[in-house]
Amino acid sequence: MITGVQKQYVNNPHLDNMEEDILYHFNLGTKTHNLPAMFGDIKFVCVGGSANRMRSFAQFIHQQLELPGNADDIRDICEGTDRYSMYKAGPHGMGVPSISIMLHELIKLLYHAHCSDVMVFRIGTSGGIGLPPGTVVITDKAVDSFFRPQFEQVVLGKVITRSTELDKGMAEELLQCSTKLPNCPTVIGNTMCTHDFYEGQGRLDGALCSFSTEEKLEYLKKAHEAGIKNIEMESTVFAAMCRICNLKAAVICVTLLNRLEGDQISTPHDVLVEYQQRPQYLVAHFIKKHLTLL
Ligand SMILES: O=P(O)(O)O[C@H]1O[C@H](CO)[C@@H](O)[C@H]1O
Numbered sequence: 001m002i003t004g005v006q007k008q009y010v011n012n013p014h015l016d017n018m019e020e021d022i023l024y025h026f027n028l029g030t031k032t033h034n035l036p037a038m039f040g041d042i043k044f045v046c047v048g049g050s051a052n053r054m055r056s057f058a059q060f061i062h063q064q065l066e067l068p069g070n071a072d073d074i075r076d077i078c079e080g081t082d083r084y085s086m087y088k089a090g091p092h093g094m095g096v097p098s099i100s101i102m103l104h105e106l107i108k109l110l111y112h113a114h115c116s117d118v119m120v121f122r123i124g125t126s127g128g129i130g131l132p133p134g135t136v137v138i139t140d141k142a143v144d145s146f147f148r149p150q151f152e153q154v155v156l157g158k159v160i161t162r163s164t165e166l167d168k169g170m171a172e173e174l175l176q177c178s179t180k181l182p183n184c185p186t187v188i189g190n191t192m193c194t195h196d197f198y199e200g201q202g203r204l205d206g207a208l209c210s211f212s213t214e215e216k217l218e219y220l221k222k223a224h225e226a227g228i229k230n231i232e233m234e235s236t237v238f239a240a241m242c243r244i245c246n247l248k249a250a251v252i253c254v255t256l257l258n259r260l261e262g263d264q265i266s267t268p269h270d271v272l273v274e275y276q277q278r279p280q281y282l283v284a285h286f287i288k289k290h291l292t293l294l
């Protein structure tokens with residue numbers, strides 16, 4: 001049981017009655033691992049979609065924070081499972097179900113490890129609306145496909161609606177940090193979270209398409225008028241779960257294309273790699289500032 005100044009991150013009365021908690025998708029457990037010793041020092045958690053991207057981020061942040069040991073030797077803490085990877089920063093796969101399973105176990109991990117004052121970042125990619133590709137969007141409100149700042153979860157056959165408000169102070173501070181970085185055009189705006197990359201994001205190039213080019217543009221323009229700057233697939237559940245579990249959180253996604261101009265991501269690979277590093281540099285700068293390493 002966590003007491004004192006530590007925040008109560010979990011919100012589940014059943015957990016206290018369990019003799020053991022197996023974090024199945026992480027291949028970790030409260031009886032098999034000393035979670036406080038392994039993770040009790042965690043103050044910042046960074047999650048992103050792809051395993052390779054997060055491995056390079058873990059190496060990059062290792063160098064930036066001048067941590068002991070060789071950055072190339074960092075080990076995947078979840079190496080017994082191929083679902084997720086973790087280097088005290090890890091990938092979450094694609095879409096709401098994938099990140100939500102990961103967040104349940106991550107938040108329980110922080111609880112079992114007795115962590116306090118943790119900040120969580122989603123560093124990712126997105127499709128921009130009306131922005132030059134390569135722009136970093138810090139999410140003000142995460143909204144659903146109807147432009148509502150909420151996340152709907154079906155629980156026991158009923159719809160539960162949760163707020164997707166993110167930490168405003170973190171967003172402002174991240175924007176401030178971006179002004180210190182070269183080549184990191186950054187804005188704050190709303191982010192739309194969809195359950196599909198193709199039709200769900202108004203793309204004309206999926207295996208199915210049920211609408212015209214005009215209808216697509218009308219929808220994206222309405223989204224733009226509602227303050228939506230980018231589209232991705234995890235922000236609403238990420239914001240909702242972090243908020244309800246008392247975790248300060250931010251979503252920082254680079255735009256890979258301008259969706260008002262097309263659907264296909266045709267930018268050369270090396271340019272995309274450079275774009276994807278922008279949220280990483282920004283969060284690294286923020287963390288270094290908080291650790292007074294700047
Ligand atoms: O930036 P990452 O985490 O890869 O996420 C974005 O990219 C994936 C789609 O290509 C979706 O998961 C979307 O949210």
Ligand SMILES: O=c1cc[nH]c(=O)[nH]1
Nearest residue numbers: 125126127231232233
């Ligand atoms: O258009 C895009 C690009 C990246 N990720 C998305 O979800 N959509």
